Amino acid sequence: MRDCACWRFIIFIMHSEIIAVGSELLSFGRIDTNSVDISSRLAGIGISVRYKQVIGDRIADMSQAISLAMDRSEIIFITGGLGPTNDDITREAVADALSMELKEDEQVVLELERLYRKWGRRMSENNRRQAMVPEGALVLPNLNGTAPGLFLHEGEKLIFVLPGPPRELNPMMKNQVIPLIKKNKRVSDRPFRLLKIASVSESALDARIEGIYKDYPDVDTTMLSSPGVISLYFTWRADNGDQVHAKACLDQLIGRIDAELGISVLTDREEDMQDTVGRLLNEKGLTLALAESCTGGLICKMLTDVPGSSEYFMGGVVSYSDTVKENVLGVSSSDLKEYGAVSAKVAEQMALGVREHLNADIGLSVTGIAGPGGGTDEKPVGTVFIGLSGAGTCQSWSVRALGGRGIVRQRSANQALDQLRKWLLTGG
Ligand code: ATP
Numbered sequence: 001m002r003d004c005a006c007w008r009f010i011i012f013i014m015h016s017e018i019i020a021v022g023s024e025l026l027s028f029g030r031i032d033t034n035s036v037d038i039s040s041r042l043a044g045i046g047i048s049v050r051y052k053q054v055i056g057d058r059i060a061d062m063s064q065a066i067s068l069a070m071d072r073s074e075i076i077f078i079t080g081g082l083g084p085t086n087d088d089i090t091r092e093a094v095a096d097a098l099s100m101e102l103k104e105d106e107q108v109v110l111e112l113e114r115l116y117r118k119w120g121r122r123m124s125e126n127n128r129r130q131a132m133v134p135e136g137a138l139v140l141p142n143l144n145g146t147a148p149g150l151f152l153h154e155g156e157k158l159i160f161v162l163p164g165p166p167r168e169l170n171p172m173m174k175n176q177v178i179p180l181i182k183k184n185k186r187v188s189d190r191p192f193r194l195l196k197i198a199s200v201s202e203s204a205l206d207a208r209i210e211g212i213y214k215d216y217p218d219v220d221t222t223m224l225s226s227p228g229v230i231s232l233y234f235t236w237r238a239d240n241g242d243q244v245h246a247k248a249c250l251d252q253l254i255g256r257i258d259a260e261l262g263i264s265v266l267t268d269r270e271e272d273m274q275d276t277v278g279r280l281l282n283e284k285g286l287t288l289a290l291a292e293s294c295t296g297g298l299i300c301k302m303l304t305d306v307p308g309s310s311e312y313f314m315g316g317v318v319s320y321s322d323t324v325k326e327n328v329l330g331v332s333s334s335d336l337k338e339y340g341a342v343s344a345k346v347a348e349q350m351a352l353g354v355r356e357h358l359n360a361d362i363g364l365s366v367t368g369i370a371g372p373g374g375g376t377d378e379k380p381v382g383t384v385f386i387g388l389s390g391a392g393t394c395q396s397w398s399v400r401a402l403g404g405r406g407i408v409r410q411r412s413a414n415q416a417l418d419q420l421r422k423w424l425l426t427g428g
Pocket residue numbers: 020021022025030031032033034035079080081082083084088145146147162163164165166
């Protein structure tokens with residue numbers, strides 16, 4: 001019994017820390033998203049992140065950052081700076097901070113040579129830098145790039161050195177790092193559920209569900225907002241190990257929120273709007289064509305990001321100018337003059353035109369004012385009309401998308417797909 005309480009205490013005080021390396025992360029070039037991805041993976045096993053540091057490519061600064069992390073944290077993640085060039089100095093900084101020798105790892109050299117042969121390229125001498133490994137480190141193979149990760153177990157501390165590119169880091173985190181943490185530390189899987197909600201504002205959503213999630217003090221509720229879609233994360237907080245009870249509570253909570261929000265619930269899976277809509281179109285055996293104005297092809301891009309979308313997506317027309325709306329989509333020139341390009345009438349005609357032109361079952365359209373200019377009192381920036389044409393129906397919706405140009409476009413794209421989703425779900 002005492003042992004158990006003791007472990008609970010140890011789990012509670014386990015601090016983790018992330019060091020994101022790269023001068024580009026300190027200037028206007030890039031945002032550190034790796035630490036967000038790492039934190040969300042850690043949340044799944046009940047580890048919270050206590051500190052984050054972002055450090056430029058200077059060996060002394062990095063070495064200092066690593067030493068500080070070693071003083072205060074039990075698990076340390078260092079991402080970036082593992083490339084072959086001279087400004088990639090993470091390996092050297094780790095060796096320096098931990099007073100370790102770097103040695104060329106023969107296996108890594110062979111693997112790099114194999115990769116370059118496969119690509120039909122000659123490996124340059126500086127690529128051998130990527131094979132330098134601190135003594136005692138375990139090499140984590142990188143299946144999506146050249147820089148392998150490193151794992152060091154120093155006393156009670158776990159140190160992971162991981163590649164910077166997210167498409168290399170994320171699979172390594174999931175497939176290698178999390179299992180290594182589970183093997184070396186007492187951590188428990190925290191049951192976790194996700195719900196994505198579409199076309200509801202954060203404040204309106206919170207007002208509707210606050211009374212529900214507050215009934216579950218053992219569940220951490222986190223709301224992450226993106227334009228047009230809000231992700232709700234429910235993570236079991238208590239560390240009592242009763243997984244059956246935890247899962248039952250989470251199921252009950254999800255059930256109540258689902259009942260409250262109804263059709264606004266987009267999905268309970270790790271998927272985007274276009275995945276959900278694609279699945280619905282597939283199930284119904286319907287095809288779709290797009291006519292985009294203010295979104296400039298963004299919805300077509302989103303739809304074609306989904307593998308297999310050729311099953312239901314016919315294509316699209318970026319009808320940015322009135323001439324294209326008129327000449328390609330057959331929008332009436334008098335309606336364009338009378339109601340303006342951003343209007344319900346034009347949205348409906350765009351949807352009908354693209355549906356007929358591309359021979360699809362459904363035509364979806366978006367026309368709006370993305371800003372920053374072009375707004376009027378009557379139609380301010382963010383005014384968007386969505387049109388939908390299906391067999392025997394042509395309808396439109398007006399929405400107001402707040403935010404800068406990029407956000408208005410993303411929000412409009414998600415809202416247009418969401419209108420289509422709701423139409424399909426309600427018998428379209
Ligand atoms: P490479 O072999 O590609 O050089 P690396 O491990 O050295 O990989 P970096 O050179 O630090 O990684 O970064 C490569 C790219 O990875 C950067 O241009 C950036 O796009 C991305 N990247 C690096 N760190 C981060 C981060 N913390 N968050 C998001 N992206 C990052």
